[in-house]
Amino acid sequence: MKEILSSTLFDNTISDYLVVIGIIALAWLMKKRASKNITRLIFFVFRRMGRVIEEKEFFNLVLAPLENFILFLAVYISMSSLQFPAVLHFNIFKITSEVLVDRLAVGILIFFFFHTLLRVIDYLAIILEKRAATTEDTTDDQLIIFFREFLKVILVIICILVMIRFVLNEDITKILAGLSLAGAAIALAAKESLENLIASFIIFFDRPFRVGDLLKVQQIQGTVEKIGLRSTRIRTNDTTYVSIPNKQMVDSIVDNFSLRNKRRGELNLNLDLDTSFGQITQLIEELNTELSLSQITEKSILLSDVKLESFLVTIEYYTDAVSISDYNMVKQKLNMKVLALLEKLEIKIAGKLK
Structure with a gap:
């Protein structure tokens, strides 16, 4: 053994x-x-x-x-x-x-x-x-x-x-x-990557936007899904997936819709020239009364212009920073109330066939 x-x-x-x-x-x-x-x-x-x-x-x-x-x-x-x-x-x-x-x-x-x-x-x-x-x-x-x-x-x-x-x-x-x-040569070769990396630090510490924010940048509008070391990924309103280099995100004008504290809306009424002064006055008074919706925080209704073809009444209003679906519901309610008042006061829209 x-x-x-x-x-x-x-x-x-x-x-x-x-x-x-x-x-x-x-x-x-x-x-x-x-x-x-x-x-x-x-x-x-x-x-x-x-x-x-x-x-x-x-x-x-x-x-x-x-x-x-x-x-x-x-x-x-x-x-x-x-x-x-x-x-x-x-x-x-x-x-x-x-x-x-x-x-x-x-x-x-x-x-x-x-x-x-x-x-x-x-x-x-x-x-x-x-x-x-x-x-x-x-x-x-x-x-x-x-x-x-x-x-x-x-x-x-x-x-x-x-x-x-x-x-x-x-x-x-x-x-x-x-x-x-060789640092200088490497820096020149990787200039864009280094710029994007530095830009990512700027984004994180300056915080112009965050994941989940709704943005508009360079004609692209969508929701931020990820902020990476090189690029920011955005899901557009058409559900496409866009990657934008971080340097462009820092250098471009970024419109952050998620940070707004109000939503603005505007409705222009072009009234027929046959509309009397009394009808216009009554319309503005009743609009101020009828459009006191709980969702509308501010409003301004005025005869903003007298044109050759119509009288222009402008309704400018603001809501809280609600979702787009809630905002559209407010917009629809306002439009329906305006139509009802025009019908009640027998006011015609300019250009309507007589």
């Missing part, structure tokens, strides 16, 4: 292989328990910080990538104790196969680690989104989505730099120095 265990296969003894297999098998069996314990520890830290949602939701996000990281870490550590078989030695671009396999394994470890961190960011974003949902202001909802994406981009950049350092074995300081020298 000892002879079998001490026999060599691919530059390693059978006992070495059995130890490695045992460690990997143990890691496979214990990965879920170990991951749960680590996840509970992280969750405990968040709970102490007062950032808590359901534990199940946190486990669903973090447990799987953490299991992968722990299992592969055990595989990497156990396999590192073995001698790399001489029969598998070869060179690729002056890199030995042993170094290539080691760097590939390190790259996978780094990937699993940062994947876990990305899930933690998702968890924190969910916590903040649920808290923001309890407030009436939607600005905090936008900021959470924005900074979640922004932090993920930063984390991915850090992950790439770490891989360059430990997988490609390159000096990051030299790369960063090279980037600083």
Whole structure:
């Protein structure tokens, strides 16, 4: 038995292989328990910080990538104790196969680690989104989505730099120095993207509009559905989906209908020239009385012009910032009352056949 265990296969003894297999098998069996314990520890830290949602939701996000990281870490550590078989030695671009396999394994470890961190960011974003949902202001909802994406981009950049350092074995300081020298060229090449990114910060902190607002910008009218790092997405009144670069949103004149505190309406009555002074006076008096609708907060009714073909009576009114459907109902009621008064006073509209 000892002879079998001490026999060599691919530059390693059978006992070495059995130890490695045992460690990997143990890691496979214990990965879920170990991951749960680590996840509970992280969750405990968040709970102490007062950032808590359901534990199940946190486990669903973090447990799987953490299991992968722990299992592969055990595989990497156990396999590192073995001698790399001489029969598998070869060179690729002056890199030995042993170094290539080691760097590939390190790259996978780094990937699993940062994947876990990305899930933690998702968890924190969910916590903040649920808290923001309890407030009436939607600005905090936008900021959470924005900074979640922004932090993920930063984390991915850090992950790439770490891989360059430990997988490609390159000096990051030299790369960063090279980037600083090439910064002007990169800035020129990515000028539009940088402008849109800066504009997104301006939108979030200046808050000219928010998700859910009804806007008109560059002849496009619709509801804001998302404010991203590069562009703002608007659902138009025709239900089409338009993406407008954030720089254009900042540079353009944006008419935010959702921020108005009133709705304005106007009705022009072109009265026939046969209408007497007394009829016009009575019409204006009765309009002031009849149009006292609860939805109309202000109104102005006057004989605004005397034309060659008609007398112009203008009705200008304001309602609260109601929905478009409620506003149309007010408009219809007003029109119906005006028609009823014209019929009652036997006043004709100019241009009507006699």
